[in-house]
Amino acid sequence: MSSSLLVAACAVSFVLLCSAATSPASAAVYGVGGGLLSIPSNDSLAHCPSRCGDVGIDYPFGIAPGCFREGFELICRNTAKTPKLFLGDGTTEITDLGYRYVLAQIYFNITVRPGTDTYNISWVAPTEGITIDHYNTFYVIGCNFDATLFEYGTEDLIGSCMSRCDGEKAPIGGPCNGMGCCFIELPRVLRGFQSTIILRSDGIPVAQTDPVHPGIMAFMSSDYYISNTSDLFLGWTNTSNVEGTVLSFATIDQPSCERARMNNTSYACSPGSNCRNVSSGGYHCYCSGYEQGNPYLLDGCTDYNPKYKEHCSTSCGDMKIPFPFGVEEGCFANERFRLNCTEGNLTVCELGEAQYHVTAVSLDDGTLTVGNMMNDTNYEKEAIIVQTTDTGRDYSFSGPVEDRFDLSMEYAIVIRWAVTNLTCEVAVQKNTTYACRSSHSYCLNVTHRKEFMGYRCKCSPGFEGNPYIEDGCTDINECLLPNYCNGTCQNLLGNYTCTSCPHRKEFDPIKKKCVTSAKQRNLLLGKTVRSNSQHAK
Template identity: 45%
Template structure:
């Protein structure tokens, strides 16, 4: 191994601070005196804040302008670009989408070129503009494209080793064969390092290996969700962007080290009353309770369950009926968990890591029948089976993209039947009722709530119409009385007394002449009222009562 190397310090947004010899510059994580707010704002206080930059929607805690963002989440919009471009404060990291409910934002692929000099060590440092974003462990990985390299990745200091990889180069044909799936798993032409935690900053040591083949000086370093290597990337100025997905940035509230410390000071605590606080390695994040949709960072921002769909919703896709709480249009489903897509291929349930083609939806037993599934398009649309057990040996991190047996409101355990069980929310009926409108979905008259269990563990709840009623218990006044007489092959159950009262009013049974057509051989039961009147209760098809 030669002594020639490049030392690279790097953070989530790649805002270059300085290049200094033999020393690593301290990362700057924002000015505590900046005009970002620390309290939980209301929707009303944010009405004057920009909501879009180009086609990117902006949601708090991100924002543009004083009073519109929480400390650490300032954005700038380049209005001169066409279309306008959104950036994380004054950095070069372009934000392409924001999903506050998932505590994530997407950025154009974070990456840079490194020229491997001869006999020169280079020290560089990058730091986040404000410290409110971290590289996502679950979604991102470090990829290095080049020949004859050893790559070492560190955390905040050179003793905190995260991982390493090695890339060598053979002839072009061998390199192509080794990367037939573009995974970089064999370390020929490129290599990758999967993250072991969310990272607000990290450093890389790239070292040139001695080799017999002439080595390329240009090295590409990138940090996307996914990258598919092609041979041309070795020789071009940058990688083919059609084979790269955006970098995922995780929201992290960093003014306090964890939830416990943050709750002590209510004035600066970021989570609203309807949300959970989750500890991160550096700081914390907020999420609406029970996978609810909405914004956990603003007052009353969480909308866990909307029991009132808009009018004139489309309730079918192809030959599949789509009852509420499911829906395919905005405002037609109870929350994002019940959102389906109507495509040319049929009705699709999209769980990010995979797409499920729905063939039937049942409100009665809380199930979705699916015919077959496709992985996310970044995994080349490979077919897979529900709840398959991949071990990750093929280089893909299926553990991060595969659902567990229970994923939120969905239970994927019914593999043989290809049936996905679902519940309204991961709450007991008692818990849901206590939440009132926030989570309780059984709003129809003549409906009831039923707990659903997996083994000995409560999984959630469903709504059912009461016995003798049918309809949709998730809609107001939708459980209606069943007319047993209209059911095929169902005997009509009635009583002589009902018909006598209907046609003649109360009469003494011994004075009434009843002409009847009995079902079967049952004779009936004699009853006596408190006033002494006697009547027979009979199972009848028709009743005629004559005057005494």
């Protein structure tokens, strides 16, 4: 049977990756305003506030002296209801935060005033190093206007759009196509922007063109609303209905990774992490490959967590979920092994925006067997894996490229996996993250064709179970298995002995022991019959 092979990409961009090889200073080094210039440990930040209202706070960001990297101070305001988190300007609200990204509200509600046709809005990052990611789109919602967008400071034209309602009210839902909504896509990252909006009522007062939505709404967000504006019109001035703006950030105490590494007292990237130059100036840090964690903390990048937790769920419906896979937070060894259990007890493997229905997990073979989540059938020609990059954005890949996920398709999609992109020789030296935890297990290098994928674990011969947990590999009692021994069997740890049945005996597979052979029984029966016959005479 022929099968096609599909492999998903790990590479995100063709840039020079600079590995951090410097050692941090032993004592904390402070910059301006109580910001840190040295690399802190988790323990040294234990006293720092980790939340502001509903938003978690990850270093290098922080809200108290000694809790943030210089240039990454945020403001937490105790409002009447729930505390809210803001950038340093105190006006741009943050709705989500990670060490790789900021999700903020850049949103304008413009009240149209009689006799005024021109309105100007602007936003600029409160500190250097923060930029509007170029994956954002600028939207303007309303009727009968022309909008232009300029880069802040340079006044370079970014783009323009217009909306007309032709005397009707703005449509609720549908695409953003110039009827009550228009958009401008960003060609590059921006430090800030200015926009001019000019009303074009063509003799019809704006309030009469759409009495329900008489004003203008403008904001930065993802490209989602290009094809669906329903959420926008359902809550005209409710910013909670609008997905926030993705902001990128960079460490700017030095203009590049190369310059930053020359001063190890202020270099932001922890040993073992990588550094990448930012086109707008400065640099940012990230954990390499599929490592997880925070590259701005000492020992912050971890590629694998071998600690198995007893309380974790081990099944989803009738399907077993063995570690290193897991369906609950903290129950999987790293993000690559996260699975989801739906309300209908279906096991789902989510790879970015691609979802696969998992039908089997094999630790022994190192495979997942999956199908199409949408209709529970198999993909015919192509599968897509989406890899989250160091900017927090998603990129989709397909085609003949290599990764530690190897997809081959016959009647199902089989995903071969490895633990991390290390050889067994290197992995075994890292005791704290080495995956093969059972004493009766061994390490196996995994390759696809001639490409190295990483390593995985197997139970030693004579054992079965889970090599990824302590005492997970247990002895196989070969004496209980069919066709292993047709004689006297003795089970040993990881092995067994088999002694052939003695002369005139044979193995009974039902009784599983040596019994008198049929030939011998017939001979004995014959002798008994003759003896009885002679005795009767």
